[in-house]
Amino acid sequence: MCCSGFLKVMMFIFNGGIFLAGAGCLAMGIWLKVDSGSLLGLLEGIEDGDGLDQLVHVAYVLIGVGAGLVVIGFLGCCGAVKESRCMLLTFFIIVLVIFIVEVAGAVVLFAFDGLADKILNNVENEVRSKLQTEFGRDESLTSVWTSTMDRFKCCGYRNYTDFTDSPFNIGTGGYPGACCSENVEAICRTSQVESSDIPGCFEKLKEFLEENALIVAGVALGIAALEIAAMVVSMILYKKAGKRD
Incomplete structure (x- = not known):
């Protein structure tokens, strides 16, 4: 019983971290979108097929990722409270998929180092x-x-x-x-x-992207660590809930 309570507390802590990280990404995405003076605004209206649209619409990516993390954090907390095997398993699968996508995205970024500069x-x-x-x-x-x-x-x-x-x-x-x-x-x-x-402003935009890339990388590493810990705890709670059933 004590062990189960400890796991629930850890689940809350991990998912609370994921929830806050998601809220941060969401806030940053909204800020970039509504900030008319943002350096990214200089690229609006430029038609280019070499990935420029990914830089211009980075705000939408942050909003989507942030919203997803907020939902995941909430789902994980609910699953821990109710000890619902269905919610815990759903949480584990969603987090696993997102973790795989994050790893794939990191590999792509390392493979195409300097992509923003080329664009x-x-x-x-x-x-x-x-x-x-x-x-x-x-x-x-x-x-x-x-x-x-x-x-x-x-x-x-x-x-x-x-x-x-x-x-x-x-x-x-x-x-x-x-x-x-x-x-x-x-x-x-x-x-x-x-x-x-x-x-x-070319140099300023490069500095802006490089500085924010380091912040995003640091946040991503922290989120990845929380996701791994949350997956482990969710599986332990899932097995314990199964034994009681």
Whole structure:
């Protein structure tokens, strides 16, 4: 009886961890989706068949994974309380499938190291072309880029020359204010931008993806450890419930 109680407590702890991790993934996905100033917003509207859509829609992936983990955590806790063999077995199977998928995903990430960097290089021409033809004309694109450049202190995809001959450049005779190292509200003049050394948003986006990749990897390892422990405990409770039946 004491052993069974201890296992239930451990099941609660493991599934509580899974539930919280899922809630964290869910919150991060929602934040990325609603954050109009996110660096990932720079890639919206770019059509590319080399995996770019996976970066743009990473928010949906996080929301889906987070929701799944929340449901699993809840199911595991209910199964432990009721000592339902059906719920415990269902929990074990679902967690096992997710664990296998996570392992497969990790193998793919290791096999295609630097994939994000390659994708960002592949879309460079299209992004720069859009800036030169639409920045200053397309209100949505202009707003997203202006907000992001101001927030992350970057200029263009590679540098200020991405805005040369753009509608903004032709209309104002200058460049976005973010391209100046000086405090400029809206327009940075050619003489000012040439003396400034503002990095392109390409580098900022790479840093953003790399930093968050490390966080995601750490969370994934923690979740994997919790999943293994939860599967072991769920099978022990499953067998004990079977003996009583």
